[in-house]
Amino acid sequence: MIGKLKGVVDTIGNGELILDVGGVGYLLAAGARTLRSLSHGQAVELFVETYVRQGVFKLFGFASEEERAWFMRLQEVQGVGAKSALSVLDVLAPADLMQAALLEDKAAVARANGVGPKVAARIVAELKDKPAPLGRGGGFMTTSAPVAALAGSALAPDAISALVNLGFAGSDAAAAVRVAANQLGETASLDELIRLGLKELNR
Numbered sequence: 001m002i003g004k005l006k007g008v009v010d011t012i013g014n015g016e017l018i019l020d021v022g023g024v025g026y027l028l029a030a031g032a033r034t035l036r037s038l039s040h041g042q043a044v045e046l047f048v049e050t051y052v053r054q055g056v057f058k059l060f061g062f063a064s065e066e067e068r069a070w071f072m073r074l075q076e077v078q079g080v081g082a083k084s085a086l087s088v089l090d091v092l093a094p095a096d097l098m099q100a101a102l103l104e105d106k107a108a109v110a111r112a113n114g115v116g117p118k119v120a121a122r123i124v125a126e127l128k129d130k131p132a133p134l135g136r137g138g139g140f141m142t143t144s145a146p147v148a149a150l151a152g153s154a155l156a157p158d159a160i161s162a163l164v165n166l167g168f169a170g171s172d173a174a175a176a177v178r179v180a181a182n183q184l185g186e187t188a189s190l191d192e193l194i195r196l197g198l199k200e201l202n203r
Contacts, residue, residue, distance in 0.1 A: 002026075002048045002059060003136060009042045017061065019046060028061035031086040033093070037063050047136075051082060060086075065135045070094045073133040077126045079119050087112040088123070094132075099174045101127035103160065108169045156181050159193035168201055176200040 005028075007021035012035055018025045028046065038044060046061040047068040060082065062068040067089055074085035091111045092100060100108040101124050110120035156177050163173035180196035181188065 001050045004045060004047050005061070006045045007043070009038050009040055009044060012038060012040060019044070019061070026059060028059045029082075029086075030061045031067075032090040034061060034063045034067070058082075066094045069133040069135040070097060073127070073130075074123065077119075077123050079122060080115075084112070084115055084119065087114050096175075098127070098132060100124065100169075103164060103174065104128060105164065105169060155188070155190045155193055158190055159197055162190075162194050163197055163201065166198075172201060173197065 005019055005021055005026055007019040007026070009017060010020040010025055011018040015031075015035075016027060016029050017035065017038060018027055028048070029051075030046075034046075044063075046063065047065045049060045049062070049068050049071060051058040051060060060068075060071065062071065071082075071085045071089060074080050074088055075082065080088075088097065088109060090113070092108060097109070099105075104124050106117065106120045106124050109115060109123050110117050112120075115123075159177045159180070160173045163176065168176075176197040177193055179200050180193045184192055184196060
């Protein structure tokens with residue numbers, strides 16, 4: 001089984017790339033987020049998941065071990081296959097996905113191509129109570145920044161909830177409140193967090 005490849009990007013196509021590793025070209029399926037980070041001739045290290053289903057052998061490449069781990073976690077949800085998992089990760093980075101699950105923001109997940117409301121609701125329901133997935137080597141694979149930032153102000157979750165009720169996506173609201181909490185400090189009032197969060201969202 002292949003876990004990681006180091007080589008030079010030979011070709012970038014629609015949903016795939018060829019990575020030249022010592023003269024051998026590996027065809028890797030990849031999401032839009034990973035492909036956007038690559039360019040022809042670039043030397044890269046990609047984390048790989050080997051997919052074997054009913055005689056189909058396929059390699060998926062990711063720019064980070066974190067994304068690979070979340071790709072596998074998403075497929076633990078009933079009705080979510082490799083294609084849908086990639087689509088979710090195209091619209092939500094791992095930290096944003098975790099935040100959306102915690103806030104039960106089904107709409108944010110449903111923005112993924114091919115992911116309907118029912119599947120989005122199932123993803124949120126199953127991820128919200130689970131710890132972040134373990135990456136290879138045993139490390140938890142979600143940036144701690146969102147949780148740490150929310151802990152910076154006891155009122156931050158209430159501010160995020162207020163912004164979500166105003167119609168903003170949970171991931172966007174969480175990011176805006178993180179900025180507000182960092183600027184205002186731990187003594188910020190709820191009104192101050194909401195007001196500065198709105199200002200950030202309306203930029």
